[in-house]
Amino acid sequence: xxxxxxxxxxxxxSVTAAMAGDPPPEAWRTVDPDNLVLIDTKYGQxxxxxxxxxxxxxxxxxxxxxxxxxxxxLSFYRVIDGFVAQGGIGEGTASTKDHPEExxxxxxxxPLKAEFDRAxxxxxxxxPLGNADPMAAQVGFEDGFPVARDPKAKREWLIxxxxxxxFARDNGPDTASTEFYIVIxxxxxxxxxxxxxFGRVLSGMQYLQKLERGDPDIDSGVIADIARRDPIVRxxxxxxxxxxxxxxxxxxxxDSKSFADAVASRRHPTSPFYFRKPRPVLDICGVPVAVKRVxxx
Amino acid sequence: xxxxxxxxxxxxxSVTAAMAGDPPPEAWRTVDPDNLVLIDTKYGQxxxxxxxxxxxxxxxxxxxxxxxxxxxxLSFYRVIDGFVAQGGIGEGTASTKDHPEExxxxxxxxPLKAEFDRAxxxxxxxxPLGNADPMAAQVGFEDGFPVARDPKAKREWLIxxxxxxxFARDNGPDTASTEFYIVIxxxxxxxxxxxxxFGRVLSGMQYLQKLERGDPDIDSGVIADIARRDPIVRxxxxxxxxxxxxxxxxxxxxDSKSFADAVASRRHPTSPFYFRKPRPVLDICGVPVAVKRVxxx
Numbered sequence: 001x002x003x004x005x006x007x008x009x010x011x012x013x014s015v016t017a018a019m020a021g022d023p024p025p026e027a028w029r030t031v032d033p034d035n036l037v038l039i040d041t042k043y044g045q046x047x048x049x050x051x052x053x054x055x056x057x058x059x060x061x062x063x064x065x066x067x068x069x070x071x072x073x074l075s076f077y078r079v080i081d082g083f084v085a086q087g088g089i090g091e092g093t094a095s096t097k098d099h100p101e102e103x104x105x106x107x108x109x110x111p112l113k114a115e116f117d118r119a120x121x122x123x124x125x126x127x128p129l130g131n132a133d134p135m136a137a138q139v140g141f142e143d144g145f146p147v148a149r150d151p152k153a154k155r156e157w158l159i160x161x162x163x164x165x166x167f168a169r170d171n172g173p174d175t176a177s178t179e180f181y182i183v184i185x186x187x188x189x190x191x192x193x194x195x196x197x198f199g200r201v202l203s204g205m206q207y208l209q210k211l212e213r214g215d216p217d218i219d220s221g222v223i224a225d226i227a228r229r230d231p232i233v234r235x236x237x238x239x240x241x242x243x244x245x246x247x248x249x250x251x252x253x254x255d256s257k258s259f260a261d262a263v264a265s266r267r268h269p270t271s272p273f274y275f276r277k278p279r280p281v282l283d284i285c286g287v288p289v290a291v292k293r294v295x296x297x
Numbered sequence: 298x299x300x301x302x303x304x305x306x307x308x309x310x311s312v313t314a315a316m317a318g319d320p321p322p323e324a325w326r327t328v329d330p331d332n333l334v335l336i337d338t339k340y341g342q343x344x345x346x347x348x349x350x351x352x353x354x355x356x357x358x359x360x361x362x363x364x365x366x367x368x369x370x371l372s373f374y375r376v377i378d379g380f381v382a383q384g385g386i387g388e389g390t391a392s393t394k395d396h397p398e399e400x401x402x403x404x405x406x407x408p409l410k411a412e413f414d415r416a417x418x419x420x421x422x423x424x425p426l427g428n429a430d431p432m433a434a435q436v437g438f439e440d441g442f443p444v445a446r447d448p449k450a451k452r453e454w455l456i457x458x459x460x461x462x463x464f465a466r467d468n469g470p471d472t473a474s475t476e477f478y479i480v481i482x483x484x485x486x487x488x489x490x491x492x493x494x495f496g497r498v499l500s501g502m503q504y505l506q507k508l509e510r511g512d513p514d515i516d517s518g519v520i521a522d523i524a525r526r527d528p529i530v531r532x533x534x535x536x537x538x539x540x541x542x543x544x545x546x547x548x549x550x551x552d553s554k555s556f557a558d559a560v561a562s563r564r565h566p567t568s569p570f571y572f573r574k575p576r577p578v579l580d581i582c583g584v585p586v587a588v589k590r591v592x593x594x
């Protein structure tokens with residue numbers, strides 16, 4: 001008996017194998033090392049691709065912070081299971097006092113104007129998912145990122161899925177400055193277009209899932225005991241590393257036939273495992289975009 | 298600046314505090330210790346409430362397996378980040394040979410008839426979510442469990458959300474026997490009504506998230522190196538423990554006014570943090586049912 005076929009099967013439909021054969025070389029896009037952020041945790045390295053075209057000022061700020069080594073040695077000080085891992089200095093929390101030196105530098109990083117959404121790209125690469133979405137008029141993919149759109153206003157924004165990278169903020173829209181969060185649970189779509197999301201995890205989600213959690217009922221999940229917080233060991237931009245020391249990632253082009261085939265076979269599974277065929281409706285956050293690491297240390 | 302308010306706020310809306318004040322004592326339901334499964338991992342204890350009324354034969358089998366100490370010392374041998382943690386003997390995989398003694402006992406546990414769904418309960422406690430769902434005609438809660446319904450057929454079933462507990466099976470519908478899985482990622486709704494789901498994690502998801510992962514591209518996520526697999530240290534039924542050694546959990550009644558209030562404030566957040574109000578549409582798997590541990594070791 002192959003009881004494990006539930007997983008073989010689901011895998012076929014959830015990772016890369018749903019495509020008829022391996023995608024050809026031209027179906028893959030090499031991730032720009034200037035948009036590849038490497039976050040070293042004590043459990044392993046997390047690779048995040050950022051999308052500067054969705055939030056140019058936030059992306060520039062993130063790169064500047066990384067190059068100033070701002071994050072190195074700070075921590076994931078508020079980690080809520082099923083929701084987000086938040087990293088940085090803990091502005092506005094007792095956590096700030098734990099980092100007096102870094103806190104002194106905060107006035108170098110003034111609040112940013114919100115970049116919650118953007119005008120439709122002039123040459124849209126938008127690939128529609130192909131079914132309705134509960135939270136937006138249109139959803140689909142651009143360069144691998146899950147995107148929602150308002151066709152009337154001609155605005156688009158990144159969707160909060162597991163692995164989405166965004167900047168935290170205060171109540172005011174234009175208040176993000178240094179802190180980031182990464183979604184580690186069921187897609188919190190309510191945050192869409194209300195925070196500046198501009199990246200997605202390409203690999204290493206399992207390391208974020210190992211991060212020490214806070215108690216959401218105590219100080220909204222801030223881990224009071226500094227010794228219990230897991231550090232941000234280091235954050236680097238791949239393009240700042242010597243070429244032979246950079247990891248290189250490729251992501252399946254979401255405007256490729258290979259991706260369309262993968263979506264189609266996910267929508268209409270043909271395996272006999274599906275005793276009852278599921279509704280042919282896909283969750284934008286449940287459609288993986290295949291990623292492979294092709295080189296690097 | 299309170300950049301962390303994103304979390305304070307989201308917490309208000311995601312955990313328990315969305316209710317106006319603490320729910321009164323009558324809004325809480327004590328979890329029956331005979332339906333409370335305790336899974337000891339090396340990272341901590343996971344508490345699962347099972348729903349025998351949805352799958353009486355699977356629930357009885359699970360209890361019998363637990364009482365036979367079948368699982369103790371086996372492992373989470375296939376763990377796929379963002380999808381499921383699967384535990385047991387690895388029937389049909391190379392993993393079986395790692396447990397020759399337990400494998401000999403497998404003929405004691407013949408395949409079960411599928412219990413993918415059930416007739417509507419005679420006195421339904423079903424509380425509708427209050428908005429459409431992409432995958433089912435109706436969704437809502439019964440005794441804290443997320444449930445989908447087919448009103449024409451008058452059938453209902455548990456939904457695959459993060460934390461859902463179910464039995465794995467082979468391609469045939471009536472082939473589940475001993476292996477279980479727990480969802481640890483974005484809701485795999487395509488599995489709804491196609492596998493026998495009959496429980497949900499009440500606490501300890503963060504320990505499941507720490508489990509060592511397999512590589513989904515290699516042997517569908519089976520961790521080949523036994524030394525790398527995280528063990529199922531022990532599984533117990535709370536009712537088999539002396540009363541003073543049992544943890545006791547209470548779950549918010551999903552047919553209570555307190556729960557309705559929590560859902561309403563999640564649907565229509567009033568905090569100024571929501572610069573742009575989200576669509577008043579909730580994801581059944583994104584609506585938490587508050588749980589508290591009221592006593593126990």
